[in-house]
Amino acid sequence: MKICKQIDQYIEFVRSDEAVVCEEQLLLCNFVEKVFTEEDVYVDKEQLERYLGLEKYFPYKLLPWEQFCFALHNCVYKREDGQLRFPYLIILVGRGAGKNGYLAFEDFALVTPVNGVKEYHIDIFATSEDQAKTTFEDIYNILEDNKRFFKNTFKWNLECITNIRTRSKIKYHTRAPDTKDGGRPGKVDFDEYHAYKDYKLIEVATGGLGKKDFPRRTVISTQGDIRDGPLDELLETCLQILKGEIPDNGKLPFICWLDDPEEVKDEEKWQKANPSLRNFPTLLTEMRMEYEEYKLDPVNHTSFMTKRMNRPPGETQYCVTDWKNLEKATRSLPDLRNHSCVAGIDYSKTNDFVAAGLLFKVGDKRYWMHHTWVCKKSRDLPRIKYPLKEAEEEGVLTMVDDVEIDPEYVTDWLLEKSKLYKIESVVMDNFRQTWLREALGKIGFSDEKKNLKLIRPSDEMKVAPVIGYMFARGLIAWGTSKIMRWYTWNSKAVTDKKGNVTYEKIEPRSRKTDGFKAFVAAVTDEERIKQRRIIKNRIGTVC
Incomplete structure (x- = not known):
């Protein structure tokens, strides 16, 4: 017609x-x-x-x-x-x-x-x-x-x-x-x-x-x-x-x-x-670029599906990042002695896994130095497929032969590291924070000194785009041990209906996430890290 x-x-x-x-x-x-x-x-x-x-x-x-x-x-x-x-x-x-x-x-x-x-x-x-x-x-x-x-x-x-x-x-x-x-x-x-x-x-x-x-x-x-x-x-x-x-x-x-x-x-x-x-050929070129960003980090680029394709993901679950990005992060750390850093701790169960680490920032690159403590009495140990013995031999894991992991294991590690690095603050989850607070106070980290930060899920939401950017651009390194790769691969980024991202466990008993959660905690306070001044001369670059 x-x-x-x-x-x-x-x-x-x-x-x-x-x-x-x-x-x-x-x-x-x-x-x-x-x-x-x-x-x-x-x-x-x-x-x-x-x-x-x-x-x-x-x-x-x-x-x-x-x-x-x-x-x-x-x-x-x-x-x-x-x-x-x-x-x-x-x-x-x-x-x-x-x-x-x-x-x-x-x-x-x-x-x-x-x-x-x-x-x-x-x-x-x-x-x-x-x-x-x-x-x-x-x-x-x-x-x-x-x-x-x-x-x-x-x-x-x-x-x-x-x-x-x-x-x-x-x-x-x-x-x-x-x-x-x-x-x-x-x-x-x-x-x-x-x-x-x-x-x-x-x-x-x-x-x-x-x-x-x-x-x-x-x-x-x-x-x-x-x-x-x-x-x-x-x-x-x-x-x-x-x-x-x-x-x-x-x-x-x-x-x-x-x-x-x-x-x-x-x-x-x-x-x-x-x-x-x-x-609109120019628009197509721009969308191609945005799509590549979306593929690298769908968690923090949901607007491509929402705004460009009119298909909002709703509540979705993704891996934190692509496996190739985790492989890139598993590389040696530079000499960071005397550098400023912040510490992150995850200790959801003291009779299971506890993890801590130091986050450094040099330019736009981040470095994560970590350690894990594992309680030998943990009921989940038979389920875990990761070679914990290998991590122990690499010096990034300690097996604790006790009914639980004493707070002093963590504070002793931080105290030892403070001799080499300038720890600006300690960040940990608000949940069960009483377990560590007293021990941290003894080594100089407390509310009164304003160098102890307790975080909530809303803090994770704020730094999720930063974490996605780090991985997508290859700006994070955490040493040659593969345990951080395991921790992160066990985590999922959950996007709610409002586009907010939080990190959760894929499977709570056999796939641990403690090291990654400690890393996320540290990122929430990375603005405290004091950048070292870079001086360029004819010989080279010095800090």
Whole structure:
């Protein structure tokens, strides 16, 4: 069937062999055709052409998918009452697709006389001022670049853009506007809808719609980290509409994402999430770089899946890093005598494993000097497959023939190391800290001296990106013993629904993580490490 050029051409493309699109795009095309087949609606083609004629003032042209959305949202009317058929547009596309550019053109067009409605005010909302200003500033800059042409048709400043002939205003907000200014909008926009945690502002912002003819809403967004919020609920409604399970109630859902997260491995499939990618080669180059970062460290680069592919991982579990990165870290340490460092301790069970270490930082490189104590009475010893005897021979492990590991084993080790290195602080888990606190006080580490730090899971969350970066860039070395490699491989990075990362055990009894947890503890206080001044001369580099 023929509807109009802008709609027909996009539908033809989506169904062609050339297109790489998600299932929701195919469903959308079926949905649109069904509306035009079963309902008495029409496209105001003359109005559409006049709107698109405004493109000449913009430094870009609308892409086919944008023309498709624009035509349906702004120029399709019901013959019965003359109202808009699709007054509510939802656009979910991957970051970089140009959704703000689309919105800038749409808002600019709707405040002109082509719309035919006087004082058709447009309110742009976002949860941050920078985001709320993005579309506004796009329009502002176009007016600034064409001052001589627009001086008789527009007035503008950094807070409000007004079309003189229609008296229609465009403003941006991060909170509810004053009633006198924002109580009678013609259109309301929501930018980055994923950032809204509840409906408070959304309800206030849309409460004034309907007082002007042809009220509209436009939502533009990528996916985000907030789950079960307004975006998730809106998308669930959109999917039901596309599947024909519920009436659309004026909503037009334009959804682009990967059909399956595994498709991220196929670069061609990225177009499913970003319908502009085939037209933006520079964006493709940037995404390739980001993908390589994601592969190296998926724990701390979840935004690639969330923002670029619109497939947030939710609560996921990954290895802390790639095995090759652990192999790189298993290398000799340099001479660090007299260097500043911080100590980290993990002692979750005194009748099992206890680990401690010193973290050094030289430039952007980190070095980890560690030791482990193992209680011979531990019930888990028969389950452990790592060759503990080998670690003992390497001098990084001590077997303790007692019912538990006395705190003095740890403090004696720290005291001995303090003769060679400057230990700035000791960091340990807040859980069961009383076991070590008294012993540490005896060797000079206490709350009173402000060189004893007790950490919580929230501290781990803060340093997870740093740890991921260390491994991905090969910036950490922990000696030639393989026990740290074993500890780290036994750990998993757990990302919660908000994107926060904590480290947990893969299997608590046979796969120990104590050495890695001690290392993480030390990283939380690495800013205390005093960097040695590097002096370059003709002979070489000295500290």
